[in-house]
Amino acid sequence: xxxxxxxxxxxxxxxxxxxxxxxxxLAMPSFNQWRNKHNVETAVSTLMDAINFxxxxxxxxxxxxxxxxxxxxxxxxxxxxxxxMIFQDHDKNRTINDQDELIRIENLNLDGxxxxxxWFGSNRYLQMTPGxxxxxxxxxxxxxxxxxxxxxxRQIIINRRGKARLAKDWNQDGIVDxxxxxxxxxxSTSV
Numbered sequence: 467x468x469x470x471x472x473x474x475x476x477x478x479x480x481x482x483x484x485x486x487x488x489x490x491x492l493a494m495p496s497f498n499q500w501r502n503k504h505n506v507e508t509a510v511s512t513l514m515d516a517i518n519f520x521x522x523x524x525x526x527x528x529x530x531x532x533x534x535x536x537x538x539x540x541x542x543x544x545x546x547x548x549x550x551m552i553f554q555d556h557d558k559n560r561t562i563n564d565q566d567e568l569i570r571i572e573n574l575n576l577d578g579x580x581x582x583x584x585w586f587g588s589n590r591y592l593q594m595t596p597g598x599x600x601x602x603x604x605x606x607x608x609x610x611x612x613x614x615x616x617x618x619x620r621q622i623i624i625n626r627r628g629k630a631r632l633a634k635d636w637n638q639d640g641i642v643d644x645x646x647x648x649x650x651x652x653x654s655t656s657v
Contacts, residue, residue: 502578502611503618509576510609510620513550514630516572517592520552521628523569524594530555530601531569534591539571544590546580546607549573558601560591579652581608598628606633606645610652616641619650 474482516533524531532555534542539551542560554567562568574580582590583605593601604626611618621633623645633642633650641649 498613499615499618502613502615505575505577506609506611506618506620509574509578509580510622510632512572512574513546513580513607513609514622514632516550516552516570517622517624517630519570520592521594521598521630523552523554524596524628525598527554528596530558530593530595532558532560532591532593534560536571539568542591546582546590547574547576547578555593558593560593576609578609578611581610581652583608592624594628600624600626600628602626608644608650608652614652616650616652619652621645621650 520531520533531552532542533550533552535544535546536549536551537543537545539549540562542551550572551562551568552570552572553562554569555562556565557563592603595601604624606624607622609620609622610616617640619642621642621644622630623633624630633644635641636643636647639649644650
């Protein structure tokens with residue numbers, strides 16, 4: 467008895483590889499869209515938690531607490547994409563000195579950018595007072611994906627009382643409406 471071996475021919479293998487390649491190519495935009503959305507949502511959740519934690523800690527410790535982006539875990543920087551720190555800032559100078567205490571470091575891991583806009587200046591940090599109020603820094607953080615797709619953008623709005631909320635899409639056009647009622651914009655990467 468002779469046993470014959472059956473395998474794939476080169477033509478069959480080429481057809482299967484072509485089908486896999488086309489399927490992967492068609493699925494790539496959906497995957498990238500999902501990845502961008504997930505990346506923005508994760509950054510929004512982390513930043514919202516950090517803002518609420520900053521306010522809670524300021525009230526609990528009866529001291530000024532600063533939240534800001536950082537590159538060296540000692541001083542505030544201007545780029546919100548990477549690490550952010552929360553610290554007790556006794557002299558309110560946005561730098562950890564001898565009397566200050568680092569409370570928490572978070573990483574936003576954002577493959578995009580955050581526009582920080584304060585209605586009382588262009589502060590690149592957020593300070594909460596012992597009463598849980600902002601230090602005259604109510605404003606908004608617009609979180610944008612790397613591709614600038616405004617349908618994926620989100621905005622955190624902070625009022626004078628230190629309360630943070632997410633902007634909503636009131637007119638149902640697929641883009642959240644910011645604090646002024648206008649759709650959020652990712653057109654500028656200036657942060």
